[in-house]
Amino acid sequence: MLRVSQLIIYPIKSLGGIELTTAKVTDRGLEHDRRWMLIDDDNRFLSQREYAQLALCKVSVEDDGLSVTYTPDGSSIKIPFEPIKQDALEVTIWDDTCSGQLVSDEVDAWFTEKLGKSSRLVYMPDETHRQTDLRYTSEGMVTSFSDAYPLLIIGQAALDDLNSRLDEALPMNRFRPNVVFTGGAPYSEDLMNHIQINGLDFYGVKLCARCIMTTINQETIAKGKEPLKTLAKYRRKGNKILFGQNLALIGTGNINVGDELTVLSTHTEERFIVGSDAPTSAA
Incomplete structure (x- = not known):
């Protein structure tokens, strides 16, 4: 079973995040996020x-x-x-x-x-109303001052797998997700197409390309080569390093830490398949 384990907002773009136990979902993402x-x-x-x-x-x-x-x-x-x-x-x-x-x-x-x-x-x-990219989302789907989409989801199993390959484990805050979940195989979020949390519908629209922000320690601002150096070995597709999936959404309401995450359909397009460690199921 997949369950929401963390909910995080970043009210001011590129500043520190805030963990919540309950988050209000608005038309453009979690309330106050960016x-x-x-x-x-x-x-x-x-x-x-x-x-x-x-x-x-x-x-x-x-x-x-x-x-x-x-x-x-x-x-x-x-x-x-x-x-x-x-x-x-x-x-x-x-x-x-x-x-x-x-x-x-x-x-x-x-x-x-x-x-x-x-x-x-x-x-x-x-x-x-800032329209999301129409190549990947529908007309009327909007976002805030995020890079491109209302939400980012990452499975705890993906971070655990990455950390097993690193000399020093990194915290989830390097990747600035909004929703973290437990359960499932590493990187199962790659294949999530239509998911539900507490009756609300979310749609995986594009894998998230990672940049040098992931190499910045969020407490000391010290910079290093990880995790990009290691991710490049097995999470590269073309010239992008991918980790996590961007979500669009329909509807408003609340989601909570502990809520079950239900996968209603999965992606089959090649653009969602990454490397030899690609998951075979999103569940």
Whole structure:
């Protein structure tokens, strides 16, 4: 039996994650997940890929907004759920452009000081609908300020298998999933097409290509060669290293740690088959 073992949100793109026991599923992913994003002077998103110190900004959700703490000096800033400013602007995430709302000058100044980089925080209002890639998803499926899709799922068995090949085990936070599950064979998430959790429908749409963010220690921002060096030996397809699957969704409601994950159909397309260790079943 497959069961949800972790639920994680990342309210501000590329900053620290928050583990939950219950998560509200919205039209664009888990509630609060990547609804905020830091941008530069060109309105382009900031990422740990270029600014590893973003990992040192730890986020918590409180009754009236977010709290962000910069761990090197322990200083914090409060971010209201409703932006103070009304200014909207077009922001860029990879090849996508969508509308974001500036939050406050005070918040911008705080992040600029901590990061040593001119930074502004934007919020995605409910009125912004960022369409997911129509090559892999249906019209009307949307996402927040995530890289491309509303959710990322990884099986604990996949991480356990990877760690069995490494000299030093790595935590799941290197891969920034939203949903982690136990049970099943390593990498069984690759083949998941239509799944249900607590009566809600999710659809596997694209295996997740991994980048140098996985090589950054989320507590110290030290960088290494793993896990990409090892994953490249058995999880490479073309010029991409794949680990986890991106999900789209239909419907809203709640999902919980401990919920059963039911696989209703599996992929048969070649693009979901990776290496000699590919699973033969998603169950």
